[in-house]
Amino acid sequence: MSESKTDAVMAYYFTDHICRVCFGRVMTRVTFDRRRLYCCADCGVELEGKSEAAVCCCGIKLKNGRDAGIRCRSNDERSPESPFVIIAEQAEVS
Ligand SMILES: [Zn+2]
Ligand SMILES: [Zn+2]
Incomplete structure (x- = not known):
């Protein structure tokens, strides 16, 4: 009898995205067949992808398919107006 692998891989990890x-926190997990899934802790959207950008704001595209330049980052200056741990903001696109 081989051990069941399905139980050990259900752990989700928070990402910085x-x-x-809905701007909820993106979490990631690896499936038993080694696919990586990204999901939202709040609205539950779940997609397979190579990076967090499958679900997070970094993957937002313009209508023409180009990178919209939005990037998630940790919020260093949390305040009552912006209490979020991670925020998304417009970044320079090179
Ligand atoms: Zn969400
Ligand atoms: Zn992101």
């Missing part, structure tokens, strides 16, 4: 739909 936020959902492009």
